[in-house]
Amino acid sequence: MxxxxxxxxxxxxxxxxxxxxxxxxxxxxxxxxxxxxxxxxxxxxxxxxxxxxxxxxxxxxxxxxxxxxxxxxxxxxxxxxxxxxxxxxxxxxxxxxxxxxxxxxxxxxxxxxxxxxxxxxxxxxxxxxxxxxxxxxxxxxxxxxxxxxxxxxxxxxxxxxxxxxxxxxxxxxxxxxxxxxxxxxxxxxxxxxxxxxxxxxxxxxxxxxxxxxxxxxxxxxxxxxxQRRGKWLSVVRLAKASFTYAGGIDYLAWKINRHAGTQIAIRPWQRRWPLIGALTLLPRLLRGGAIR
The missing domain is CATH 3.30.460.10 (Beta Polymerase, domain 2)
Structure with missing residues (x-):
């Protein structure tokens, strides 16, 4: 029922x-x-x-x-x-x-x-x-x-x-x-x-x-x-999306800029190497409080 x-x-x-x-x-x-x-x-x-x-x-x-x-x-x-x-x-x-x-x-x-x-x-x-x-x-x-x-x-x-x-x-x-x-x-x-x-x-x-x-x-x-697993999974999914999601790093920047009011710009090398670009972007975002 x-x-x-x-x-x-x-x-x-x-x-x-x-x-x-x-x-x-x-x-x-x-x-x-x-x-x-x-x-x-x-x-x-x-x-x-x-x-x-x-x-x-x-x-x-x-x-x-x-x-x-x-x-x-x-x-x-x-x-x-x-x-x-x-x-x-x-x-x-x-x-x-x-x-x-x-x-x-x-x-x-x-x-x-x-x-x-x-x-x-x-x-x-x-x-x-x-x-x-x-x-x-x-x-x-x-x-x-x-x-x-x-x-x-x-x-x-x-x-x-x-x-x-x-x-x-x-x-x-x-x-x-x-x-x-x-x-x-x-x-x-x-x-x-x-x-x-x-x-x-x-x-x-x-x-x-x-x-x-x-x-x-x-x-x-x-x-x-x-919380520990969620933060770890977020990073792993971000890395995975660099392979599965076309333009994933640009989407990541768009979403963060929209919600956090930042002005992150993706550089050409980050688009060419999206996995490395996403992972190098992460510490900067954490330090700036753009993601929590």
Missing amino acids: PSRLSDLVAAELSAPADPRAAAMAGALAAQYPQAARAVLFYGSCLREAHLDGLMLDFYLIVSDYPAAYGKSWLARANRLIPPNVFPFEHQGLIAKYAVLSEADFTRLNSPAADNVSVWARFAQPSRLLWAADDLARQRAVAAVAQAAPTLLSLARPMADGEGDVLALWQAGFAQTYSAELRAERKGRSLSIVDADPDRYRRFGEAALADGLPPPPDDAAAQWRRL
């Missing part, structure tokens, strides 16, 4: 989105005809009325990595260090999309995840813009419905006894922003909840009513592990 939270998640995922984003999702799925199972649209562009000039964010969920790539090193890379991230263009819009298998998408939204990157994003609003069939839709809803309980369960021991569900959300997002290298300015984690407090109150109360997963015995230690 569906839970209160899964009903809310299903309704939110099926809510209308910009038709151009929906068309882009369909075109993206068509690039993987043997593997595509679902395409989800998430991120700040969900709130934007005009998409031109913005970088849209999608997750492409596939049946498995060999079906998506064949016997390619990309399949191994996606399995060992998920997700792979690629650029995409359609009808004048630009996007990046992350590829996950159905199994990894389910695991990475759950308390079994060893990093925050997926459940921290899907605890926030998203849209399911394309699904291969009803089973794929059901699996996507079930996976996303794990994200909020995962965040809130880990956040509850860190919330300093605050009883308000919005304070619980804010505590959780504050912790997740310390578990990745982030380009956003300090305080961005609080603005997530402030942007739509009614939504977070409804989803939080539904998750609490359904019952949260049990928190770890030592939540503070678990967050420290997530």
Whole structure:
């Protein structure tokens, strides 16, 4: 029987989105005809009325990595260090999309995840813009419905006894922003909840009513592990993207400049040797506070 939270998640995922984003999702799925199972649209562009000039964010969920790539090193890379991230263009819009298998998408939204990157994003609003069939839709809803309980369960021991569900959300997002290298300015984690407090109150109360997963015995230690692994994974994914993402180093600079107000310019040698360029850029960004 569906839970209160899964009903809310299903309704939110099926809510209308910009038709151009929906068309882009369909075109993206068509690039993987043997593997595509679902395409989800998430991120700040969900709130934007005009998409031109913005970088849209999608997750492409596939049946498995060999079906998506064949016997390619990309399949191994996606399995060992998920997700792979690629650029995409359609009808004048630009996007990046992350590829996950159905199994990894389910695991990475759950308390079994060893990093925050997926459940921290899907605890926030998203849209399911394309699904291969009803089973794929059901699996996507079930996976996303794990994200909020995962965040809130880990956040509850860190919330300093605050009883308000919005304070619980804010505590959780504050912790997740310390578990990745982030380009956003300090305080961005609080603005997530402030942007739509009614939504977070409804989803939080539904998750609490359904019952949260049990928190770890030592939540503070678990967050420290997530933070150490998250920072390490951010660097590894950055290095991997220099091979898988065309123009990845320019995208990195664009994103950091947009969120942190910096004026980073990529030099020709960094484009020629993107892995070395990305790694040499990292200490400068950390020293300057452009990413945290």
